[in-house]
Amino acid sequence: MSPSNSTRWCPTPEQLMILEEMYKGGVRTPNSSQIQKITAHLSLYGRIEGKNVFYWFQNHKARERQKLRRKLLMTKQQQQQQLHHHLHQNHHHHHLPTTSFLGCCFSNHNSSPPPPMHHQSILNSADYLHQGGAEVGATRIKNYTTWKVDPTVENWMLRTCSCDDWMVMMKMREAASHYHHDHSFPCCSNNNNNKPLQTLQLFPITTSTAVKDQSTATSKPTGHHY
Amino acid sequence: MSPSNSTRWCPTPEQLMILEEMYKGGVRTPNSSQIQKITAHLSLYGRIEGKNVFYWFQNHKARERQKLRRKLLMTKQQQQQQLHHHLHQNHHHHHLPTTSFLGCCFSNHNSSPPPPMHHQSILNSADYLHQGGAEVGATRIKNYTTWKVDPTVENWMLRTCSCDDWMVMMKMREAASHYHHDHSFPCCSNNNNNKPLQTLQLFPITTSTAVKDQSTATSKPTGHHY
DNA sequence: GCAAATTAATGATTTATTCAAG
DNA sequence: CTTGAATAAATCATTAATTTGC
Numbered sequence: 356m357s358p359s360n361s362t363r364w365c366p367t368p369e370q371l372m373i374l375e376e377m378y379k380g381g382v383r384t385p386n387s388s389q390i391q392k393i394t395a396h397l398s399l400y401g402r403i404e405g406k407n408v409f410y411w412f413q414n415h416k417a418r419e420r421q422k423l424r425r426k427l428l429m430t431k432q433q434q435q436q437q438l439h440h441h442l443h444q445n446h447h448h449h450h451l452p453t454t455s456f457l458g459c460c461f462s463n464h465n466s467s468p469p470p471p472m473h474h475q476s477i478l479n480s481a482d483y484l485h486q487g488g489a490e491v492g493a494t495r496i497k498n499y500t501t502w503k504v505d506p507t508v509e510n511w512m513l514r515t516c517s518c519d520d521w522m523v524m525m526k527m528r529e530a531a532s533h534y535h536h537d538h539s540f541p542c543c544s545n546n547n548n549n550k551p552l553q554t555l556q557l558f559p560i561t562t563s564t565a566v567k568d569q570s571t572a573t574s575k576p577t578g579h580h581y
Numbered sequence: 582m583s584p585s586n587s588t589r590w591c592p593t594p595e596q597l598m599i600l601e602e603m604y605k606g607g608v609r610t611p612n613s614s615q616i617q618k619i620t621a622h623l624s625l626y627g628r629i630e631g632k633n634v635f636y637w638f639q640n641h642k643a644r645e646r647q648k649l650r651r652k653l654l655m656t657k658q659q660q661q662q663q664l665h666h667h668l669h670q671n672h673h674h675h676h677l678p679t680t681s682f683l684g685c686c687f688s689n690h691n692s693s694p695p696p697p698m699h700h701q702s703i704l705n706s707a708d709y710l711h712q713g714g715a716e717v718g719a720t721r722i723k724n725y726t727t728w729k730v731d732p733t734v735e736n737w738m739l740r741t742c743s744c745d746d747w748m749v750m751m752k753m754r755e756a757a758s759h760y761h762h763d764h765s766f767p768c769c770s771n772n773n774n775n776k777p778l779q780t781l782q783l784f785p786i787t788t789s790t791a792v793k794d795q796s797t798a799t800s801k802p803t804g805h806h807y
Numbered sequence: 808g809c810a811a812a813t814t815a816a817t818g819a820t821t822t823a824t825t826c827a828a829g
Numbered sequence: 830c831t832t833g834a835a836t837a838a839a840t841c842a843t844t845a846a847t848t849t850g851c
Contacts, residue, residue, distance in 0.1 A: 363833050410833060589818050589843065636819060
């Protein structure tokens, strides 16, 4: 599978190494600026996009936390087992290895040891992994440019939105899939100002989104079953 | 509260009405193209951005689901209570209002009745609410009110701006504010020419990262119900 | 009537869970 | 099995409703 054909990012070893170093160094939830820089840097080693970086940290953080929890749980069970065994066999009570178990849990974080915490709080709080303190406050997104309104869209919406809901939606779905290249709304043809409509792409457009009947066809093969 | 001072979007009644109509009509997870159009339309009635639309559907969907679950739970409890009462009082067996309970649950969806399902599956599956947009929204970088691209950013953009790059996510937080103070990635500093800022390219078409044609991804339902 | 105080809604983020590609 | 990608759930934070005391 050539990387260019690949549907998803395949981190190169260099990229991975750098990312892991960053993680070890404390990076957890890079902001956009950081993501930009990271992406730029990593792209020296192979194709990569901002979202890959974003996802990587998201996933890595979550999975480290998960591993940690499992380890803690296991250790707890071991402790209980030991305790059980201890009581059953009438062995002498010996000190349970609370420190070593901590050490084991944080073996991945050798370069940035966590702040001292009680075991309990570590178990219940994933927070020590979270370095968001620095960006806690005052991170507000505002004042973006306004989008120019495509009059054709306006007409379309005006027309369809006043109708009966269900009908509207059928139309909308139908429309959405075609709208891009489409001319399915003759009412839209009165758009004759040639001002280039500059709509920024906020959301990714997959060329094949094939917005089929959305009630029946989830765009993901399986949808989620709860 | 002047909207311009407001830190968060305050939907106007018109905007809200339209959004709710769409929801009633079946829109759940609009894709990027849909969001763009919705946003464009709604911006006729007040300031609004794509992310607002995205968030609105996200939240609304979740909270409707929540309400639904609560109602179902309540009804279940009622049923059990009734059953209990019934058994205790030796009343005649009467038909439990399974249909009315369904009707109650979907009273909000009067114009778009859900597809026929068994009660059980409704209870266990939020899926009928889920129409499976596979796309995630993104926000834009702060402070580029004219949408001129900072050269350094531009560099990044040019390299990485494939179709879903904007997935750099709603995470886009205090991007620009810290940007100029950070030099941790010297690879980014090579662009210090004062070339006039260029406008971002809209709707970049790339095939490399295009989501694989969903119609070909025919993996059948996994049957993983939980 | 009218603000201060409290509560309810809801916009925005973060975290957990899930799916499926490789 | 690992992990990129995506969605849903949980949570945080701000705004609107509303209550309350005067």
